[in-house]
Amino acid sequence: MSDFERVAAAASAVAPPLLEVTDLEMHFPKHEGVFVRREVARVRAVNGVSFTLRPGETLGLVGESGCGKSTLARAVLQLHRPTGGSVRFKGQELTRLSGEALRHVRRDLQMIFQDPYASLDPRWTIGQIVAEPLLNFGRPSRDELRARVRALMLTVGLDPDWVERYPHEFSGGQRQRIGVARALALEPQVIFCDEPVSALDVSIQAQIINLLEELQQRLQLAYVFIAHDLAVVRHLSHRIAIMYLGRIVETAGRDAIVERTRHPYARALLSAVPIPDPKLERTRERVLLEGNLPSPTEAREGCDFASRCPLRKTIGASDAERCLRERPPLVPAKDDANHLVACHHVS
């Protein structure tokens, strides 16, 4: 365990979790038929995901397209109503809340989106965009509102004199700062960041990553950081969860998961990430996966990864058969209680 992880573990031992997600399930029915619409299939986007998040902590959620990471975020925030499981925020069950009560909880749970071009209304000024959440929750006076908006813009590194400008006058990185200012307006405790830097050039990406780090330290924010770029996720997260087909297959401290990867899918994923070092790249071994992601509409009894698993060739026939029959639960590894893996053959 690195120093970094020790500090994180010590901190998490004291603070009670802010967010507790248990067995969360988000299935979407697929209908067919013109006159009589009947359900023909279910897209099992999220299949029993559990995690906790503590104040000031960042949980990285990674996985490839279609693994359910964005849907998971939306289900936790009740933007999609989950079809099963529980989401507790400071002890309160969110899945049963609705209307005004839910609206109130959402002040504490905000979101930043990937595309800074699509998530800002082009006809609103920056001032209006940042002020909107404040007006939704309260009746600030004109002066209070002005002061608050200016303060928020300063916080995210924008010139407060730009309040009258429109989104198209800003670059991608500046627009993402506006998105961050809007998310901060109600002083939330948790921010879900869904691919917040993926659309940005690398030199600008670093500016936003540093901003998120600074804000976390200053405001004790907790983040759920969703991204496909594992290097960025490792840089920002305290803990990382790797998803495959709607389930978490491995979760651990950020160093442990990269340096002592256990799940065969996680190994393949990490080995595929290129590293900007030509000498290292020439000697690295890659685990190339075969085939494609299985369909999320199929219900399986066994392990979702079994059909593509590189271990299949090395384990015996009876073990391989077990993978198809019995789903491996996400359980702590024998030698590290903080390292959870869902595989019959590693731990």
Next chain:
Amino acid sequence: MTTPAPSPAAAAGAPGQGPALAPVLAVDDLHVRFRTDDGHVHAVNGVTFEVRPGESLALVGESGCGKSVTSMTILRLLPSPPTEVPKGTIRYRGDDLLRLSNRQMRRVRGGKVAMIFQDPMTSLNPFLRVGRQLTEAIELHLGLRGAAARARAVEALREVGIPGPETRVDAYPHELSGGMRQRVMIAMALVTGPDLLIADEPTTALDVTIQAQILDLMRRLQRERGMSMILITHDLAVVAGMCTRVVVMYAGRIVEEAPVDDLFDDPRHPYTLALLESVPRLDAALGRRLRPIEGLPPKLTEPPVGCSFAPRCRFVLDRCRTETPWLEPDADGRLRACFVPLRRGRPLAPAGGPAGAGPAAEGAGGST
């Protein structure tokens, strides 16, 4: 495309080191601009590089640096009214591509020089079966027809690792996954046996495990065929695993050119250094802050005066704002367009060099 004014013997540029074989492609002092209502956008401003037989060269830079415009100009794929090429030559095996007739150009394009793009869905025709799109190139460039052309198409699909090519040849693009579509595009590009492949962000839209498969495929095919490749990308990590030589672009100019190991080991241009410092690495021992590049790239509506990177450069000197640094060898023979002698991330102590603004603050105590 406009025919450029004949530019006689513009051989003043400094080509790569080493004698080597005759280059497959030689781009010399290329300028590309777009006419807009607000005046000209100077997208490429004097770019010179060459591609040697069998090598893979990376063109690296961020959005708007001119890397894609350069590659599109090589194949003359940009529409002519807004696009102008006021200066420069692009020699492919000796012929200046900018002066070929459209008819001659069609034979080069997709024949001996092929290109693949980021998004296969925009390059594949959604109304045509995969096989038909392949046989089109086979008929045009290889002169095969009917069953022979189809057999060649199936073979091409097999070569790029598409399972069940005999049936997939009849699939429509939408029936394939993103990785499979990119394989089809590679098959289309390679079926005519090109000796130069231009790949423009070929894996940017793909998931990382699929990216690994496609890069592996490209590496294998390039080696087997002894083909040259230009890989255009923003991703330095991809470059590290794929290329032998790297050209770094910023604001329409080349700022550094180096063998891949040298570039990553000891970048000689402040922009290259800044790029490497701004990306997090999966394998890095962390805890360090990333070092972003402050500010934004320049607008390209004015022809640049001085170094385009000067406003964002932490080593900037007074002369950087008025004089343009050209791509030249430094004391070690490394090519870079910069007045600051950079070694291992720090400027060399100015040994009786020009007085005045010395290399900015932080390099101060540093030696090599």
